Amino acid sequence: MSNSSAFDYKLIRSARRTLSVSVSPDNVITVRSPYSVPQAEIIRFLNAKKGWIEANLNKNSLLRNVFGEVMSGRTIFVCGREVCLCVDKAGIEGIFNGSVRVHDIKNLKKVYVSALGDQFLKMAESIASRCGMRAAAWGFRSYRSRWGCCDGENRITFNYKILMLPERLQTYIIVHELCHTRRRDHSPAFNGLVLSVLPQKSVLERELKDYSFLARMY
Numbered sequence: 001m002s003n004s005s006a007f008d009y010k011l012i013r014s015a016r017r018t019l020s021v022s023v024s025p026d027n028v029i030t031v032r033s034p035y036s037v038p039q040a041e042i043i044r045f046l047n048a049k050k051g052w053i054e055a056n057l058n059k060n061s062l063l064r065n066v067f068g069e070v071m072s073g074r075t076i077f078v079c080g081r082e083v084c085l086c087v088d089k090a091g092i093e094g095i096f097n098g099s100v101r102v103h104d105i106k107n108l109k110k111v112y113v114s115a116l117g118d119q120f121l122k123m124a125e126s127i128a129s130r131c132g133m134r135a136a137a138w139g140f141r142s143y144r145s146r147w148g149c150c151d152g153e154n155r156i157t158f159n160y161k162i163l164m165l166p167e168r169l170q171t172y173i174i175v176h177e178l179c180h181t182r183r184r185d186h187s188p189a190f191n192g193l194v195l196s197v198l199p200q201k202s203v204l205e206r207e208l209k210d211y212s213f214l215a216r217m218y
């Protein structure tokens with residue numbers, strides 16, 4: 001049995017009861033541990049989780065190969081298409097054929113919503129009427145950990161970064177939020193409802209996870 005971990009990791013001790021490990025998108029491994037657990041047990045725990053940790057590290061490296069330019073801020077997605085991102089105080093702001101131009105990164109929401117918001121909401125309306133569901137109102141906000149939200153009054157708000165995603169993922173999020181007008185939870189009944197509209201639900205969900213870094217960016 002090895003007495004050292006195969007990985008560098010950050011250790012956070014607290015008054016919790018169990019050991020846990022997480023891998024962040026930039027491949028930082030964090031172990032959360034109760035105060036009393038000895039180092040040797042933490043290493044045993046990490047070695048037992050080796051396969052899971054390696055799978056996550058590999059997945060993140062793969063994503064960085066595919067999305068590296070976007071993650072670095074040199075490029076940006078417009079409906080799934082990768083174009084240059086120019087942040088420059090001078091010139092016109094907007095979404096052009098080969099680039100997104102903004103004076104300040106804080107202006108991305110305004111630029112995306114004014115260029116693509118109406119067209120996107122038309123698509124949302126047409127999906128809603130096709131499914132026989134209805135939102136009381138639509139809107140955009142900037143969220144860091146979600147793509148959309150449906151409140152108790154059936155007002156649906158999207159993360160404006162949805163406008164960066166390919167259309168098939170936009171459709172998935174629209175359907176997901178619309179189904180919340182029928183069911184507020186993520187119960188099997190809710191999942192069944194989404195599936196009845198989108199049989200390819202699980203493929204789309206997996207793909208959407210790859211794009212979750214976008215919500216934390218900008």
Ligand SMILES: [Zn+2]
Pocket residue numbers: 176180186
């Ligand atoms: Zn939901």
